[in-house]
Amino acid sequence: MSVHMNRDNDVFAINNFRSYLRINTAQPGAQYGPCVDFLEFHARQLRLRLEKLEIVSGKIIVLMKWLGTEPDLPAILLNSHMDVTRVFDEWDNDPYSVVRGGEDRVYARGAQDSKCVGMQYLEAVRRLKLANKRLKRTIYITFMPDAEIGGLDGMYKFVHSPHFAKLNIGYALDAGMATPDDDITVFFGERCFWNVRIHCPGDLGDGSLILANSAGEKMTRVLKKFFTFRLEEMQKLKDNPEWTLANVVTMNLTKIEGGPDLNNMLKSEFVLIFDCRIPLERQNIEDFHTTMVQWCRDISGDIRIDYLAKEQQVPHTQLNDKYWRAIKYEVRGFDLEIHSEVFPGRTDRRHLREIGVPVVGFSPIIRTLPLLHDSDEHIDIENFLQGIRIYYFLLSRMGNLP
Numbered sequence: 001m002s003v004h005m006n007r008d009n010d011v012f013a014i015n016n017f018r019s020y021l022r023i024n025t026a027q028p029g030a031q032y033g034p035c036v037d038f039l040e041f042h043a044r045q046l047r048l049r050l051e052k053l054e055i056v057s058g059k060i061i062v063l064m065k066w067l068g069t070e071p072d073l074p075a076i077l078l079n080s081h082m083d084v085t086r087v088f089d090e091w092d093n094d095p096y097s098v099v100r101g102g103e104d105r106v107y108a109r110g111a112q113d114s115k116c117v118g119m120q121y122l123e124a125v126r127r128l129k130l131a132n133k134r135l136k137r138t139i140y141i142t143f144m145p146d147a148e149i150g151g152l153d154g155m156y157k158f159v160h161s162p163h164f165a166k167l168n169i170g171y172a173l174d175a176g177m178a179t180p181d182d183d184i185t186v187f188f189g190e191r192c193f194w195n196v197r198i199h200c201p202g203d204l205g206d207g208s209l210i211l212a213n214s215a216g217e218k219m220t221r222v223l224k225k226f227f228t229f230r231l232e233e234m235q236k237l238k239d240n241p242e243w244t245l246a247n248v249v250t251m252n253l254t255k256i257e258g259g260p261d262l263n264n265m266l267k268s269e270f271v272l273i274f275d276c277r278i279p280l281e282r283q284n285i286e287d288f289h290t291t292m293v294q295w296c297r298d299i300s301g302d303i304r305i306d307y308l309a310k311e312q313q314v315p316h317t318q319l320n321d322k323y324w325r326a327i328k329y330e331v332r333g334f335d336l337e338i339h340s341e342v343f344p345g346r347t348d349r350r351h352l353r354e355i356g357v358p359v360v361g362f363s364p365i366i367r368t369l370p371l372l373h374d375s376d377e378h379i380d381i382e383n384f385l386q387g388i389r390i391y392y393f394l395l396s397r398m399g400n401l402p
C-alpha cells in the first residue's frame with residue numbers, strides 16, 4: 001500500500017489535526033505561543049527548516065522550507081493561518097475540545113478555516129518524504145497570524161519584508177471554503193473593501209427647536225439613497241442566479257456616530273459608517289467613489305466623504321497558466337469538478353496579489369456546509385484524508401513544473 005493510502009499514516013494525520021485544533025488561537029487577542037511550539041515540533045519531525053519571523057512583537061509568522069533539487073526555480077508557497085474567529089454560543093460542545101463527531105467527523109473551531117489545510121500541507125509533505133520523493137521546486141509552508149483580523153501584522157508585513165523578496169515565490173495556494181456539492185471552488189480574486197464615513201453636518205441647537213439645517217434630516221436622506229442602492233443590488237443578485245455575493249456591491253451601515261453627546265441637543269454632525277465591498281468586474285472602483293460623492297452632493301453640498309479604509313483595485317489571479325492547469329488536472333483526477341469564483345470576503349491573499357504573486361484559495365472539503373466563522377464548524381474525516389491525497393499529487397505536479 002502506498003504511503004498516501006496507509007492506515008497508520010491516516011491515524012497519525014488525524015491525531016495531529018485534532019491536537020492542532022485543541023490549541024485555542026481565537027481572535028481577538030489570539031495567543032500564538034503554544035501554536036508555534038506545536039508547529040515547530042512538527043517541522044523538526046519532518047526535517048523542514050523553520051524560521052519564526054516576529055516582525056511585530058507577539059505576531060509570529062511560521063515559515064517552513066523544503067528545499068527543491070532545482071532551487072533557482074520559483075518556489076511554491078502553501079499558506080494557511082493559525083488564528084481562528086471567536087466563538088459565539090450555540091455549540092453543542094466546547095469548540096476546542098474536539099470530542100464530538102467520533103470516528104467520522106471533527107467538530108472544532110478552525111476545522112474548516114483554516115487549520116485543516118495547514119495540517120494537510122504538512123502531512124502531504126511528510127508522505128512525499130516517506131516515499132523518497134524530491135521536488136524540483138522549493139516548497140514553503142507558512143502559518144500566518146492575524147489573518148482573521150485583516151493580516152496587517154501578519155501577511156501584509158511579511159510580503160513587504162526583505163525576507164519575502166528572497167523567497168522567489170512563483171505561485172501560492174491558500175485555504176478556500178467548503179462546498180455543499182462535489183465541486184471544488186477555487187477563489188481567484190476578491191472584492192475591494194472600503195470603510196466609508198459620511199459626514200452629515202447641521203446646525204447646533206436646543207432639542208426644542210425645529211431648525212431647517214439639521215444633521216438628522218441629511219442623515220435620513222443619505223440613508224434613503226444608500227439603502228435604495230442596496231435594495232437594487234439585492235434585486236440584481238436575485239435576478240442573476242449564476243451570481244454570488246462577490247458579483248454585487250454590498251453596502252452595510254455598521255455604525256452611527258454624532259456629537260455633541262447630549263440627548264437634548266441637535267447634532268453638529270452625524271457620521272455614518274458603511275462597510276462597502278465592490279466587485280472589480282462591475283466597474284472601475286474609483287467611479288464608485290464619484291458616484292457616492294454625487295449622491296451626497298445631490299442631497300446637500302456640505303456632506304463630506306472620507307475613508308477609514310480604502311483598498312486599491314488589485315487584479316485577480318489569472319487562471320490560464322501551467323500552475324492552474326496543474327490544479328485542474330489533479331483535482332479532476334479525484335473525480336471532482338472544479339469551479340472558479342471571486343471570494344465574497346477578505347483574506348490574506350490580497351496582500352500577495354498586491355505585490356504580484358499569483359495565488360488561489362481552495363479547501364478540498366466537499367459535500368459539507370461552509371461553516372467558517374459559524375457554529376458547529378466541522379469536517380468529515382474522509383474529506384480531510386482525501387485532501388491530503390489531493391495535495392500529495394498536486395504538490396508532486398506543481399513542485400516539478402519546469
Ligand SMILES: [Zn+2]
Binds near residue numbers: 085113148373
Ligand atoms: Zn476566516
